[in-house]
Amino acid sequence: MTRTALVTGGASGIGLATARRLGVDGARVVLVDRRPVAGVAAARLLVSEGVDATFIEGDVASESSVRSFDVIAFGAYFCAREVARAMVAASAPGVIVNVSSINSTRGLVSSSSYNAAKGAVDQLTRCLALELADHGIRVNAVAPGFVDTPMSVVDGVDELQTPAFRSVYVEGGRIPLRRAAQPAEIASVIAFLAGPDASYLCGAVLPVDGGLSVTF
Ligand SMILES: NC(=O)c1ccc[n+]([C@@H]2O[C@H](COP(=O)([O-])OP(=O)(O)OC[C@H]3O[C@@H](n4cnc5c(N)ncnc54)[C@H](O)[C@@H]3O)[C@@H](O)[C@H]2O)c1
Structure with a gap:
């Protein structure tokens, strides 16, 4: 049976890479993004690469918007709730993979709202994992x-190109692998979590950071 993957933020970056990876692995992918021009372009690009991709415009931070396209946080919260409801109603259990950040467990000056929101995503992941486990x-x-x-x-300014990033994180080794990730390297872990090889992972928040959180 063909799997369907709903990828929020699918017009760019990690979302686009995830849609590509899941599509290449055989899933039908539905990109959701609040930027329609970029979203349509991303879906067209994937189709040109042989992926079964479509695009739906939507703002995952809007409860009504999430509900209106029958799909199934705030973004992560609204989406997980609606998608879980749909899965339970259809007796078609699936997998939810949230995108957090290593910032979720760290303090950072001028990043209080982002870090707090990502902390909430971690806790949402754990609690939803408990609530939905019995539904498969x-x-x-x-x-x-x-x-x-x-x-x-x-x-x-691309922070990955700044002298400060190079001296601290690359040359200084704060990232043990001495580089930033490519989006495909996050997408491959998401694909793993979404697939059968992760059948015994439940409520995990997996760092994918080149070792940065070990040295933080
Ligand atoms: N890039 C990083 O270094 C990094 C690190 C840790 C975590 N993350 C997380 O990864 C996720 C994806 O980030 P990215 O780097 O791919 O960013 P990106 O800017 O390349 O892509 C984000 C996409 O999400 C869409 N989007 C934003 N708000 C939306 C909303 N309310 N509804 C629908 N679509 C929306 C944007 O239009 C954009 O296409 C984010 O949750 C981010 O916090 C990124």
Whole structure:
């Protein structure tokens, strides 16, 4: 049976890489993004690569928007709740993979809202995993470190290209693997969590950070 993967934030970065990976693995992918032009372009790109991809415009931070496209946090919360309801109603258990961050367990100056939100994603992952286990639905999360996506560009500056990033994280070895991740390296772990090889993972938040959280 063909699996269907709903990928939020699918127009760019980790979401696009995840849609590509799951699509190449044989899933029908539905990209959801609040940017319709980028979303349509991303779906077209994937189709041109042989992936069965479609796009739905939606803002996952809007409860009504999430409900309106029958799919199934705040973003992660609304989506997980709606998708879990749909799975239970259809007696078609699936898998939910949230995208957290290593910031979820750390303090960082000027990042209180982001870090707090990611902490909430971790706890949502654990609690939903407990609540949905009896329905056969597994819930886990990835916690990336630095990833080379458009999100790394702040005020026109790519933080991964700054002397500070190079000296501290690369040359200084704060990231033991001495580089940022490519989006596909996060996508492959998401694909693992979404697949049968992760059948005994429940409520895990998996760091995918080149070792950064070990040295933090
Ligand atoms: N890039 C990193 O270094 C990094 C590190 C840790 C965690 N993350 C997390 O990974 C996830 C993806 O980030 P990315 O680096 O791929 O970013 P990105 O900017 O490349 O892509 C994010 C996509 O999400 C879409 N989006 C944003 N808000 C939305 C909403 N409310 N509804 C629907 N779509 C929305 C954007 O339009 C964009 O296409 C985020 O949750 C981010 O916090 C990223």
